[in-house]
Amino acid sequence: MHLGLSEKDIVFRDEVRAFLRDNLTPELVAAGTKATSVFVEPEYTLVWQKKLHAKGWVAPSWPKEFGGPGWSEMQRYIFASECAIAGAPPLAPMGLGMVGPCIIGYGTPEQKAFYLPRLLAGEDYWCQGYSEPQSGSDLASLSLKAVRDGDSYILNGSKIWTTHAHHANRMFCLVRTDSEGKPQEGITFLLLEMDVPGITVDPIITLAGEHELNQVFFDNVRVPVSGRLGEENDGWTVAKYLLEFERSGGSSAGLEAALDRLRAHVLAEENGDAGLRARLELAATQLEAIRVTEQRVVASLSSGRPPGPAASMLKVQRTEMMQRIDELAIEAAGLHSAVLDPATWHPESNLEPVGPEALCVSTAKYLNNRAGSIYGGSNEVQRNIMAKSVLGL
Secondary structure, eight states: OOOSOOHHHHHHHHHHHHHHHHHOOHHHHHHHHTOSSSOOOHHHHHHHHHHHHHHTOSOTTSOGGGTOOOOOHHHHHHHHHHHHHHTOOOOOHIIIIIIHHHHHHHOOHHHHHHHHHHHHHTOOOEEEEOOOTTTTTOGGGOOOEEEEETTEEEEEEEEOSOTTTTTOSEEEEEEEOOOSSSGGGGEEEEEEETTSTTEEEEEEEOTTSOEEEEEEEEEEEEEEGGGEESSTTBHHHHHHHHHHHHHHOSOTHHHHHHHHHHHHHHHHSTTOOHHHHHHHHHHHHHHHHHHHHHHHHHHHHTTTOOOTHHHHHHHHHHHHHHHHHHHHHHHHHGGGGGOOOGGGGSTTOOOOOSSOGGGTTHHHHHHHHGGGGTTTSOHHHHHHHHHHHTSOO
16 A cells, blocks of 8 residues: 555645635635634635636546546545645535435436536535434434325425525435334435425524524425435435445545644744643644544545445544544633634634634634534444444444
8 A cells, every 4th residue: 555645646736736826715715714613604615616616626526427527536635635724615515525426326317417517516505404303313213204195205394403404405305204114214315495385494503602503394395206316215225325425525634734723823832831732742643643544545445445434433533633623722722712702703804803813713613513523423323333344243
């Protein structure tokens, strides 16, 4: 296994750096570096998406015949790393990173022809209808009911923790179409519009005081059968396929960039806390180990193997490292971490924050990222997957 960059990879990296230098505006960089979660407001992400789409780089993981750039696994890794280092705002992951690959894998020719170009151009903004009240991490226990009525399904129930549902015009959704047998065998995967009669979106305000999450209610909502992805009652198969992309997407480069900014701030203090500096260096060492693991996975993917259990392993490592960096940032902010000043979090804010500029969003990130070890399948569930798939327990 060779993890170094070839001459071709170095040329590609330099091309990416030049593109980022020429196209990332200060506002877009601020949106990326001040992001308090993995979701950035669409007023910034869609601007960035249009620039990437014009270049042909908006969907790095898609096959070339569907609009992807035709990159190697290493090129994708380089691109993700350079974007994170440059402070580019992450694109909304639900569309290009999750449902897009599922439509490519399971969609009909008509579905691919309709949805994929719209996804690439940013014409559709997607949310994910998976979690439900009372279900917790047991996704298979979902109960949102879908009853077949001619060429439609009629939906009744609700979804919760639905990120950016208040921005989305489309949702990919798991519904219960059969209550007999094993729970996984009665689930269907639907693509639906958010503006149809009967859908209500109620905000859920986070601990940080932000509106990112929602609860979505369905009251006799009609969804055409043509919006079904895969076969009826086989949605669990599609959902598992999508979760591999959700858990394996991204890289540690964003964590490295956040840690580097934090280290620079702490090291600039003449009388900095020696213990904090030592903990920062330990985190840097652990992050390097994650980076090497990612590159090993990239090498495996290059041979055509899917992420498999490695997706669960990296999901655990990345989210727990993200939370560790957040804790170190809170420690570095000291008393200033207790100040709630959301007006200074806006990318184009001209207000002076209380405390260091570099740490003004540290508390909001800490609070939002506590969910990182739960969303995408809790880390306890990921460890069970690894124990079963890798250790045979």
